Amino acid sequence: MTWVNDVVQGLLLGGLYALFATGLSLMFGVMRLVNLAHGDLSIVAAFVALAIVDTVPVNPLWTVLVVVPLMFGVGYLLQRGMLNYTLRGGDPLPPVLVTFGLSIIIQNLLLEVFSADSQGLDAGRIEDASIRISDRLAVGWFPLLTLVVGIAVLAGLQLVISRTRLGRAFRATSDDQETARLMGIDNRAVYAVATGIALATVAIAGIVLGIRTTFTPSVGPTRLIFAFEAVVIGGLGSIWGTLAGGLVLGVAQTLGAQISPGWGVLAGHLVFLAVLAFRPTGLLGRTVPA
Amino acid sequence: MLLQVERVASFYGDFQALFDVSVQVAEGETVAVIGANGAGKSTLLKTVAGLMARTTGTVAFDGRSLDGMPTHRRLGLGIAMVPEGRRIFPSLTVEENLQVGAHRSRPGPWRVRRVLEVFPALADKRGRPGSRLSGGEQQMLAIGRALMANPRLLLLDEVSLGLAPVVVKRIYETLPEIVGNGATVVLVEQDIGQALRAADRAYCLLEGRVALHGPSQGLTRQQVTDAYFGMRSA
Amino acid sequence: MSATPTSAEVAAPGGRRVQRATLASRVWLILGLVAVAVLAAGPLWALDSVLRTLIGFFTLLALATMWNLLAGYAGLVSIGQQAYVGLGAYGLLYFADTLGLNLFLSVLVAGLVGALVAIPTAALAFRLRGGYFAIGTWVIAEVYRLVVSNVSQLGGGSGLTLRAASEYDRTARLFATYELALAVGVGAVVVAYVLLRRRLGLALTAIRDAEASAQSLGVHVFRTKFLVYLVAAFGCSLAGAVIYLNLLRVQPEAAFSINWTAFMIFIVVIGGVGTIEGPIIGTIVFFVLQETLSGYGAWYLVLLGAVAVLVTLLARRGLWGLVADRTGWSLFPVQRRLQDLHPSEGR
Numbered sequence: 094m095t096w097v098n099d100v101v102q103g104l105l106l107g108g109l110y111a112l113f114a115t116g117l118s119l120m121f122g123v124m125r126l127v128n129l130a131h132g133d134l135s136i137v138a139a140f141v142a143l144a145i146v147d148t149v150p151v152n153p154l155w156t157v158l159v160v161v162p163l164m165f166g167v168g169y170l171l172q173r174g175m176l177n178y179t180l181r182g183g184d185p186l187p188p189v190l191v192t193f194g195l196s197i198i199i200q201n202l203l204l205e206v207f208s209a210d211s212q213g214l215d216a217g218r219i220e221d222a223s224i225r226i227s228d229r230l231a232v233g234w235f236p237l238l239t240l241v242v243g244i245a246v247l248a249g250l251q252l253v254i255s256r257t258r259l260g261r262a263f264r265a266t267s268d269d270q271e272t273a274r275l276m277g278i279d280n281r282a283v284y285a286v287a288t289g290i291a292l293a294t295v296a297i298a299g300i301v302l303g304i305r306t307t308f309t310p311s312v313g314p315t316r317l318i319f320a321f322e323a324v325v326i327g328g329l330g331s332i333w334g335t336l337a338g339g340l341v342l343g344v345a346q347t348l349g350a351q352i353s354p355g356w357g358v359l360a361g362h363l364v365f366l367a368v369l370a371f372r373p374t375g376l377l378g379r380t381v382p383a
Numbered sequence: 384m385l386l387q388v389e390r391v392a393s394f395y396g397d398f399q400a401l402f403d404v405s406v407q408v409a410e411g412e413t414v415a416v417i418g419a420n421g422a423g424k425s426t427l428l429k430t431v432a433g434l435m436a437r438t439t440g441t442v443a444f445d446g447r448s449l450d451g452m453p454t455h456r457r458l459g460l461g462i463a464m465v466p467e468g469r470r471i472f473p474s475l476t477v478e479e480n481l482q483v484g485a486h487r488s489r490p491g492p493w494r495v496r497r498v499l500e501v502f503p504a505l506a507d508k509r510g511r512p513g514s515r516l517s518g519g520e521q522q523m524l525a526i527g528r529a530l531m532a533n534p535r536l537l538l539l540d541e542v543s544l545g546l547a548p549v550v551v552k553r554i555y556e557t558l559p560e561i562v563g564n565g566a567t568v569v570l571v572e573q574d575i576g577q578a579l580r581a582a583d584r585a586y587c588l589l590e591g592r593v594a595l596h597g598p599s600q601g602l603t604r605q606q607v608t609d610a611y612f613g614m615r616s617a
Numbered sequence: 618m619s620a621t622p623t624s625a626e627v628a629a630p631g632g633r634r635v636q637r638a639t640l641a642s643r644v645w646l647i648l649g650l651v652a653v654a655v656l657a658a659g660p661l662w663a664l665d666s667v668l669r670t671l672i673g674f675f676t677l678l679a680l681a682t683m684w685n686l687l688a689g690y691a692g693l694v695s696i697g698q699q700a701y702v703g704l705g706a707y708g709l710l711y712f713a714d715t716l717g718l719n720l721f722l723s724v725l726v727a728g729l730v731g732a733l734v735a736i737p738t739a740a741l742a743f744r745l746r747g748g749y750f751a752i753g754t755w756v757i758a759e760v761y762r763l764v765v766s767n768v769s770q771l772g773g774g775s776g777l778t779l780r781a782a783s784e785y786d787r788t789a790r791l792f793a794t795y796e797l798a799l800a801v802g803v804g805a806v807v808v809a810y811v812l813l814r815r816r817l818g819l820a821l822t823a824i825r826d827a828e829a830s831a832q833s834l835g836v837h838v839f840r841t842k843f844l845v846y847l848v849a850a851f852g853c854s855l856a857g858a859v860i861y862l863n864l865l866r867v868q869p870e871a872a873f874s875i876n877w878t879a880f881m882i883f884i885v886v887i888g889g890v891g892t893i894e895g896p897i898i899g900t901i902v903f904f905v906l907q908e909t910l911s912g913y914g915a916w917y918l919v920l921l922g923a924v925a926v927l928v929t930l931l932a933r934r935g936l937w938g939l940v941a942d943r944t945g946w947s948l949f950p951v952q953r954r955l956q957d958l959h960p961s962e963g964r
Contacts, residue, residue, distance in 0.1 A: 125470070129751070191929050275454060318759065319753065357759070362760045366757075369745070
């Protein structure tokens, strides 16, 4: 019955993936922009947390209080100062080129500044503590916390989108940005806030990842791929779909790794391709991927 | 003069849609802009709303030049537009569409409840997404949405487009109620009769220029036809 | 179906003709032919090290031209072309070493393998659009990498060396590889040019400018994009095979590395997206930068990325765009112009 344990572990991993995917999904939903540097930005957050922890000896979890607002600001400025210009004219090429370029820049800057060594954030005993549920099933505190945080962030975002003035501005701008301007909504600011929120969530994800495993300057793209797969599996246009997609991906990878250690990631890829082949709208998606 | 459009030319890329157009609207007036398809009527409204990327000349609102002011700030001044084709937000509900209209509203009497009183057809569809409304309902919603900002100047673009005559009539019947508290209205209309009945004054555009203007009661049918179709009188 | 005119001039009604060639392009055509002839005689006058650098140059030119065809003309922004570089390399390995096919023939077959694999790949990837299409192609490239890494016959994760190459004398092999690289590089440019001169070119421009309108006018959008994707896959696989014919050691991490795409993107962006001349200029700039900055490690890549970002934001049409705007030159004229045969007659 180890597969039950695997599924549970997979779900917990999936919570982390959902957290990564949230920002990507939000940016695409609001402004049809896919940020290829998304994963790398989570690693930036992890390195900032590392720098803080190296200077001030606190538990890395506390760095969230500083890094999250910081990354929100970075996202806001990045969108306002650079990415907004790539959205003019409806040409799909510039956003891809600029965010890809950013990805390369970030990875190599981190490499020069921090070296290629594996790094980790040490959160102490919470990393190892677990709850014993049965003879064969133990649930780690930290992975559980991650899943809970992931769900909380998604729920919070869903609330913002469906109940607040900002959320309506997001949706209106996404529907019809020209008419949204007629309503007095400033696109440029709306987009910037969306990116700010996206980077804030990915910062949490990056720090959590740094605690859970090790990281290096070049693992950003892998995070991006997992986030992307979670979004597609779950379905574009749906916040809860992103959660579902993350969970499915986590389970697929964990089960795959049981078959053979090298197969975990591949199993996830195959599930992604299968969804793309047989159900392109995703599990909970509302629109065809576009 | 609440709105002063002076010698305006507007372009879609390289294509010039308006040539040297001047229009004046006093506070409290209802002015109609009529003309054939492609005459530049919608372009004129878009220019006032700030949606045209390239435009020359001056647009002044309440004595203040709007040159270079981005669209979203014009709403704050009191200019609201009901765009051509209604353009309600499909993924938002009726109520949310109205709430978005108030995103940057001025103080005033218009609230969700009041809009639903004026357009009772929408009242029991509050929670319905915009995409699931009929054409007439969408038009009412679009107008209500613009009203939520409590505008001083309301721009109505082709309200009758694609709607059954009965529905158009009903919408125009509510116009006085909307305009009742001193709002100024500029309406673009294909239906000449309806436009002239609703408006105090009218401008007729032909191929991007003003071909005729005057009080709507004072314009003869012949004058209007000539200006509309560009006939030179003998 | 009416015959598609292939000559540069076509009679059009009313005393006008459709013309493509300009004076500048004719001059450059002659210069180009001379240059190619000189380069083909490379083994006679160039050092071995120079030949090796040129192999890298021409294969990268081929890759960049293919990427440009996809992104600049067909609107397919792929960041997964490294899949075909890898497939070309492993195709070469498989056919030459495992199956014992002639070494140079294997290069061609490797190209065909890439084109074949592109068929189901496109079927899946085309379900996505824009930025998601981009990442999707990357994921698929990763899948190919992982699958290949797990096949022990092909060397698994640590890779294999091309043994069939040792059957040939080193110098002869170098010369042959060089000529092959030249053929692939020049061939890629010629193929791109020919494709764009024909109806396909007009179709692509129409799709790029306004896809929905193009579709309503009868342009087979899907088929056109599909064809271009196949051609690009073939070209990239061919280039990949030649690259590893030169390098000899094939490892999945390197053969399927995203860096290939990074280089393609940099070259095309700097040179000018959506022009045939762009990749040529871009490759030259890239090689110059590589020679001068290779000692600086990761800073070199930071610079590449920064330049690509700045060029995209500020000079969207790249270096060739700047030149073309000033001079009106078109070395590879694909635009058709209407020329009045009797300019004195009134309209």
